[in-house]
Amino acid sequence: MTRLINSTPAADGYWMPAEYEPHAGTWMLWPERRDNWRLGAQPAQRAFAAVATAIAGFEPVSVGAIANQYESARALLPEAVRVVEISSNDAWMRDVGPTCVVNAAGDVRGIDWPFNAWGGLNGGLYFPWDQDDLVARKVLEIEACDRYRAPLILEGGSIHVDGEGTVLVTEQCLLNPNRNPHLSREDIETQLRAYLGVSTVIWLGEGVINDETDGHIDNLACFARPGEVCLTWTDNRRDPQWRVSQDALERLLAARDARGRRLKVHKLPQPRALTLSAAEAAGVQSRDGVKARQAGERLAASYANFYIANGGVVMPLLDQRSDSAAMAVLQRVFADRQVVGVPGREILLGGGNIHCITQQIPAVLRRRKPRL
Numbered sequence: 001m002t003r004l005i006n007s008t009p010a011a012d013g014y015w016m017p018a019e020y021e022p023h024a025g026t027w028m029l030w031p032e033r034r035d036n037w038r039l040g041a042q043p044a045q046r047a048f049a050a051v052a053t054a055i056a057g058f059e060p061v062s063v064g065a066i067a068n069q070y071e072s073a074r075a076l077l078p079e080a081v082r083v084v085e086i087s088s089n090d091a092w093m094r095d096v097g098p099t100c101v102v103n104a105a106g107d108v109r110g111i112d113w114p115f116n117a118w119g120g121l122n123g124g125l126y127f128p129w130d131q132d133d134l135v136a137r138k139v140l141e142i143e144a145c146d147r148y149r150a151p152l153i154l155e156g157g158s159i160h161v162d163g164e165g166t167v168l169v170t171e172q173c174l175l176n177p178n179r180n181p182h183l184s185r186e187d188i189e190t191q192l193r194a195y196l197g198v199s200t201v202i203w204l205g206e207g208v209i210n211d212e213t214d215g216h217i218d219n220l221a222c223f224a225r226p227g228e229v230c231l232t233w234t235d236n237r238r239d240p241q242w243r244v245s246q247d248a249l250e251r252l253l254a255a256r257d258a259r260g261r262r263l264k265v266h267k268l269p270q271p272r273a274l275t276l277s278a279a280e281a282a283g284v285q286s287r288d289g290v291k292a293r294q295a296g297e298r299l300a301a302s303y304a305n306f307y308i309a310n311g312g313v314v315m316p317l318l319d320q321r322s323d324s325a326a327m328a329v330l331q332r333v334f335a336d337r338q339v340v341g342v343p344g345r346e347i348l349l350g351g352g353n354i355h356c357i358t359q360q361i362p363a364v365l366r367r368r369k370p371r372l
């Protein structure tokens, strides 16, 4: 039995640890909807299975599948991966799963953020999203973690913390009127402090070009360790991403984190502009109420959408012309972890990548509370 807690994590001495801190395991969901994943979701299922298999080399993995997909998930996933029947509307565990918080004694609780499919009826990506909105609660029950139901709409992919009191977000997403139009920037900062246990909010501007989440931070930039950030980058001034990444770089270099440090920024080369092919677009079943896919549209491809596991980093392979350069940067930045590449195009076609489809559960261990 897990409890619904009516206070806030910060008031109870909890905070969100960084992804690079030890995990108890990783949760994912199983893709199946034909109006988002081409060819009956079969290529995406193979891609998700490859991601789960790679992560399972580092830590326990659990995958939630809707009832009529249980058998396909079980058949494609290795035995070491736990498959659990969970209803959902799609497969973005980063956004619909819980954000876990910890305290100094080693207890783990979860934040259950209200979810509106990245914008609700004002630009959201599908309707309904009621089953997605229950996923965090179900995962927390299975994990036996008490739960906070937050008062604002937020997705896990729209926040990155350093575990020492700093959160990184984008204005394009968190200030978007399709999330929490009644909350000001100051109100949102207040909620981030209360729920994530941070003192410092670093605001970047826009996210990756054409990112249908309204610019999630996890496709643009992330902490690699306290004081160090990876940022998706291009030197091509004719690419609209140049202005976005340049603005993010300027803001990061001007910022101070919660400890008063300046940030070191690692530029992660982005792939050349990747677009949806006619064959790929034709494989997706269009449906009213779901954002349609157009051949030729630019994909929001970014190597920053990687996942940090215990002892490893699992990164998307997106384009042979740039994969090894991106991998070399990540292997230099994460010299103490094994960097593993997994084909990411099929996940990208659905609108996200490896970070978007994973969610970590922190390990139970005594920790030092960040000085805020």
Ligand code: KQY
Residues within 6 Å of the ligand: 036, 092, 094, 095, 125, 157, 212, 213, 216, 350, 351, 352, 353, 356
């Ligand atoms: O990238 C994500 N965090 C979610 C993308 C959702 C795309 C739905 N088509």
